[in-house]
Each structure stands twice: as structure tokens, then as C-alpha cells.
Amino acid sequence: MRKLGFVCFLVAFCFYSAAFTKENNLKKIHEYVVGREYSLAINELEKLERVDRKFFEANNYDYFLARLFEREGDFASAAAYYQSVINRNSILKSYAMLHLSKLSRFSQNLLLERVFLYEILLESPKSFPQKISKKRLERNFYETQDFNEVERILLSDFSQTDDNETYDRETLILSGLTLLQTGKTDEARKIFAKVLEKSPNPTRPDDLDLVAVQKLDEIDGINNKDEFKLSSQEHFQRGKVYYFNREFNKARLHFSIILEKFPQFTDIAECLYLIGRSYFLEDNYNEAIKWFERLMAEFPDTEFAKEALSQAASAYSRVNKPKEAISRYKRFIEKYSDDEKASRAYLNIVDILRDTSEESDAVSWIEKTINEFKGKSSEAIALFTKIRMKIARNDWTNALKEIEELEKIVKPNETIDDSGGTNLTEIRFLKGYCLEQLKEYDEAIEVYLSIPDGRNSYYGWRATERLSLLAENETSKSIISQKFNHYSEQAEQKLTTSNADQIRQSAQKALRLTNDAEKRKKLLEIIKESYRLLPSYRKILPEKALELKEILALVKPSHHKKLASALLSLNLYDEGTPELELALHKERLSSKNTGISYLNAETTINPKIAFTLAEYYVNADTPYRALIYLEPLWKNIPEDYPIEAISQQHLKLLYPAPYKDLLLANKEKSKIDPRFVLAIMKQESRFYPYAKSVSAARGLMQFIPSTANQVANELKLERSSTDDLYDPKIAILLGNAYLSKLFIVFPNQPQAVAAAYNAGEKNMMRWFLRAKSNDPDRYVPEILFAQSKDYVQKVMANYRIYKAIYNENLEPIGN
Helix, strand or coil, rough: CCHHHHHHHHHHHHHHHHHHHHHHHHHHHHHHHHHHCCCHHHHHHHHHHHHHHCHHHCCCCCHHHHHHHHHHCCCHHHHHHHHHHCCCCCCCCCHHHHHHHHHHHHHHHHHHHHHHHHHHHHHCCCCCHHHHHHHHHHHHHHHCCCCHHHHHHHHHHCCCCCCCCCHHHHHHHHHHHHHHHHCCHHHHHHHHHHHHCCCCCCCCCCCCHHHHHCCCHHHCCCCCCCCCCCHHHHHHHHHHHHHHHHHHHHHHHHHHHHHCCCCCCCCHHHHHHHHHHHHHHHCCCHHHHHHHHHHHHHHHCCCCHHHHHHHHHHHHHHHCCHHHHHHHHHHHHHHCCCHHHHHHHHHHHHHHHCCCHHHHHHHHHHHHHHHHCCHHHHHHHHHHHHHHHHHHHHCHHHHHHHHHHHHHHCCCEEEEECCCCHHHHHHHHHHHHHHHHHCCHHHHHHHCCCCCCCCCCCHHHHHHHHHHHHCCCCCHHHHHHHHHHHHHHHHCCCCCCCCHHHHHHHHHHHHHCCHHHHHHHHHHHHHHHCCCCCCCCCCCCCCCCCCCCCCCCCCCCCCHHHHHHHHHHHHHHHHHHHHHHHHHCCEEEEECCECCCEEECCCCHHHHHHHHHHHHHHHCHHHHHHHHHHHHHHHHHHHHHHHHHHCHHHHHHHCCCCCCHHHHHHHHHHHHHHHHHHHHHHHHHCCCCCCEEECCEECCCEEEEHHHHHHHHCCCCCCCHHHHCCCCCHHHHHHHHHHHHHHHHCCCHHHHHHHHHCCCCHHHHHHHHHHHHCCCCHHHHHCCHHHHHHHHHHHHHHHHHHHHHHHCCCCCCCC
């Protein structure tokens, strides 16, 4: 009996030991993958296969191993394991076939690729791999020049599409290209015309609109001005598509044909304006002036003549002809005195006079502006200009007096979004800055402390930085110490419901007055304790993602749930998270087609689910979708919520570090801090690689074609088309090179570089020179464009957080 008991114990121990060993191995594999030590992970998986092949296959580790081999470039081994997944009819069979099709394409075996694509279409309807495969199959036939088969597939698609249903415009483009290849030019023209007709926003033509007009021009032989059969309206439409996409030469070609052949065209004034504006955007100001002057002469009473007058004045100022510029602005004031842009003409004259060091005349025009626009935003802008001029001259006393006047004009929470505008936060910061220069430290400290500091607060951060400098100043550090003692004593009172907000404010102020780790820790505990009694601060945010089994328990049974479970169990977030998201969606698939529906920012969703999806998408290196889920959770959190009170997990999801390998590889060449690149990228595209702006900037780093071409030429980089800006590798390469160039112009000045990246180097140089200082606290207020100033502040707020949570190699700094 004892022997039997011992044998049972031994068997049980062996099972436990085996399970414990497997669990340890799997944990080790996960750690290797997270640490990007893929070869070590592969070794562990191969060991697991040798020890227990049944367990290995039952849990789809053969698929996981195939993915790792593919990542490491061992395509033969990857293919063998993908085939193993297919042979045993795993639930991941369709994904394995999709990867085999990609490997076949990579090895230029398009016929084999086609075999796998057909299998996916037959065996996995209404799935992610099926949707991808259908698109790819069309391309496969096109690339192998089997145009008849492409045409057959596309015609089959169109026959199943209702006239009122939204067309897949990419499919239309491919159809048009196929018809061209088969010599069916008239049919192709109709297809490309339909692409334009179905444009989601004709005022913002997209890349497909651009391809359509390029192909229509090719069909119509438009490059030869003597051979055309187009109407004036067709030329106008195509010209505007080119113009929006910054293909200015082609835009001007269409507009010039209108001018030459259709002199009675109703929109001819706009054609003249767009030609002039296109030269202006190319920095060819002399040529722009010619077209603006012509427009004003030929169509003086049109709306475009008014715009041309303002643009001509600006162009003259940029070619160092201040008298001509001022005379045009004066003419604008005389002719359009009631126009909403008249005040800007006054202020532009002020800026020109400042740039030519005619400051007394500039002050005179400021006073004219204040008197003419009393009670309007232009009065505040003029007064703010006067303040900046006094700060540039180090006239702190008079600057302070003007600031106190401006405080009475600008309302709380009001932002003047016009060029040269400001808000109360910026005004208060400059007040504190002036007081600091006047050595009125006590009052300066209080002003700085009145500016809320949080993760999105640029001036709150700058105020905190100024307080840190004052704490090191021999003259002011005793006052900082007194203030700290005062507020920390207030913060240490007994916490009650009635005094919770006062204690919170005192603790947060004291926190900004010390760098002592122990004191800061104690103050943070007081702050968090006070939050529990304050409704606006105690909003509960999830601190960790749901376990996989927990989130799967919330999902109804479906094929997508099974796929999500299989993929996420392997930590394959890139494929598993979209399947999970789809499984969570009530309306998973359209009844009419195989379109995939995602949850979105407007969908009401449990915060824990939102946080989990955000974490999964960051793990999937798809941070733009993570932000869709996470940022709404922070929408109603007060702006002065201390960064130190935010969990590291939330910060790393709000400020992810994707494309680490690409960023670090470029860091070696450009010497640019990758955290600054991430700060730019977050603001430019929110990490969406296919982003396109209203100014036709493309990709992660939002390059316009002309700047991209210039940087690429300097790098001697051959580029096939503007589409390559959507490739993260190209975008990051060009972005780093351009930022490196800007840092040469503005060394150690990230604010100036950010402004130059957004508004152009020449504009930033003008603002920089007006400030007469390389102190960002003096030149950032000089940034004239409201959008550019906001951009700089957001980039720098991002950069601040990135530096707090990652080192220069993008490794987490820790809690």
C-alpha cells in the first residue's frame, strides 16, 4: 500500500514538474520576444516541440515558431511550420496560408501565391485573411499581366454592387488600369471619371483622385497642349486635384490651358489666383507677384483680387521689398476697410516695420490698430505685439504694465486663434517672466504657481521649469524654500470633505517647489488621498488590462472569438487584437459584403475593455488604434492632474514608442533624440502611417512632396512616388534627416525646430530674430501662426513626457 502511495505521488509530481517546466519555458519565450531576442525564443520553442509535440501543436506553437522564423528572415523554416499548421487543419490555417502567400510573393513566385490566395477565398469566407486575399489576388493577376482575369474578377465584383452602394475606389482604380492595359481606353476613362465622382470630399482630393487625373491626362494626351478635347470645367477639376496634392506644374498646365483657350470661363480669376498661390507655396515669390498683380489688374472687383492683394503684399515682404509690401497692405485697408482681414493688414505692417528695425513707426501702427479695433480681438493682438516688442528690448517694467492691461481684455479660457493671438495662460506666464527679470521673486513665484501644470500644459511645464531655476538661484532660493514650507504645511492639515480641494492645491503647489524625492513622495500620497474626496479627480481609470480569459468571457461565441483566443494566447497581438475587436462588436460584419467594422471613438465602451484594447494595440505596434480607445478615458480628467500621479502603464499607452528599431537605426546617423522624433510623430499623424493632411502632407512624419523631394535628393535617395511617404521606413529616414538639418540652423532649440518643421525654416527665423533671444520663453510667444504655436506647445508637451518615461534608447526608465 505504501508502495502504491509512493508511485501515485511520484506520478503526480512528474505531471506537476512537467507542467511547471512548460510554464517556465513559455514565460521565458514571452520574455525573449518582448526583449526582441528572437533567436533565443526560437531555441526554446524548438525544445518544447522535441519534449511534447502534441502539446506544441495543440497550442499552435508551430504557428508562433513560423512567425518568429519569418521575422528572423529564415523563410524556408517559416514555410515548413506554416505548412504544418495547414496540414493539421488548425484554426489558424487561413493565417498560415496568408503568410505563405506573402512568402511566395517575396520569392517572386506569383503563381504559388495565387494558389494560397484562392484557398483562403474558398475556405475562409468573411475573415480578415479573406479580405486581404481578395485584394491581393486582383493585384497578383495585374502584376502577372493576366489582365483578362483581372477584368473578369472586377466585373464580378461590380455586378454584386448596388448602384447606391459605396464603391471601393481602389478597386475602381485597378479596374481602370486594367482596361488601359487591354486597350479599352473609353471604358477606362469612364472608370477614372467615376473615381472622381465618388470622391468622399471633392474639396480635399485624395491619392486616388490624384491617380485618376494622372491617368485621365495620360489618356487625353494632355501634356501636349495642342492635343486636347476637354472642357474648361474638366481642366479646372483636374487642375484643382493637382493643386491640392501639390503637383503644381501639372496644376498650372491645366489652368494655363483655360487662360489660353477659354478666356470666357467663369472661374478664370480663381485660375489666376491658384497659379500665383502655387508659386508662392514653392517660395517663388517674384513669379507669384506677377500673377497676383495680373489678377488685380484684370479682375479687380472679385473676391480673388482681394486675396491676391494680401498675398502680393506678403510676397513683396519676402523678397525684401518692404515699401511695396506696406503700400499693398495700405491699399487693402483703404479698399476693404470693413473686411474681417483688414485688421491683419494693420498688424502685418507692424511686423514689416519690426523686421526693418523701424520700431517707432511700428508702435504708431500698433496704436492705430488698437484705436481702430477697440473691443475686438485685434486690439488684444496689437497690445500683445507691443508687449513682445518691449520684452525683446528687455523693457520689463513697461512690458509688465502692458501685460496687466492685456489681462483685463482677454477672458479666461479664451484663445485668440488669429495670427499673433494669445491666451490668458501665455499672458500669465509672461507676467511671471517679467516679474522674475525685475527680481520680484515672491510675486513671480505665485504667478508661476497659478498656471496649471499637467501632461498637456506647455506653459505649466515652463512655469515649473522657471521655478526650478529660481530654486537654484542664490537670491531667490530662500523664497522658494519659504513658499514650499507654507504650502506643505497647508497640505499636511487633516483631510476633510470641506478642505480637500484646498489641500490638493497646496500639495500640488508644494510638489512644484521641491526636487527632494522623499518630500515629493509624501506630497503625492497627500494628493492622491485628496482626490478620493473630489468628484472631478476621483474618476476611476483602469490600472491594468483584463486577463485574456476575462475579456474573452465578455464575448459571445463566434469564429472571431476562437481566432482571437488562439492568437492572443501566443501574444500575437498584431493579428489577435483586430479579431478580438471584431468579436466585441455587435454588428461584426455587414450582411451585404465582407467589409470589416471596427469599434470607434464614438462607441460607448467599458473603460476596462477600452484600456485592454489600447494595451493590446500598443503591443501590436498599432498605437494609432490604441489612442482611439485610451484618450477618451482622459477627456474629463482635470488639466492640472500631476504627471507623477499618472501610472506608468497609462503613460506608456498614451505615449507609445513604436518603430523602435527604425528610430534607433536613424539615431546613429542623424544624432536626433528619438524621443523628439516620437513627439513630432505623435502630433503629426498620431502614429497612423497612412495619414494625409489638408495640405497634402503624407505619412507618419507628414511630409509635403516638395520637402520630401528636397531631403531625398540631399540623401541621394531614389524614390518611386509620393506613396512611399506612407512607408514608415522612408518617413522616419526623411524625418530624421530633415530634423537634423533644422537642428543645425537652430542648435539646442527644440521649440524652434518644431516650429520650423511645421511652418518652415524661414518663418521661424523671422520670429526668432524678432525675439532677439535664443530663450524659448521669449521666442515662442513670437510665433505668429496660431496653428504653429499650438503645434510647438503640443510637441514639447509630448517631448517632456517621452523624456520622463524613456531613455535615449527608448527603454522604459521605470516607475
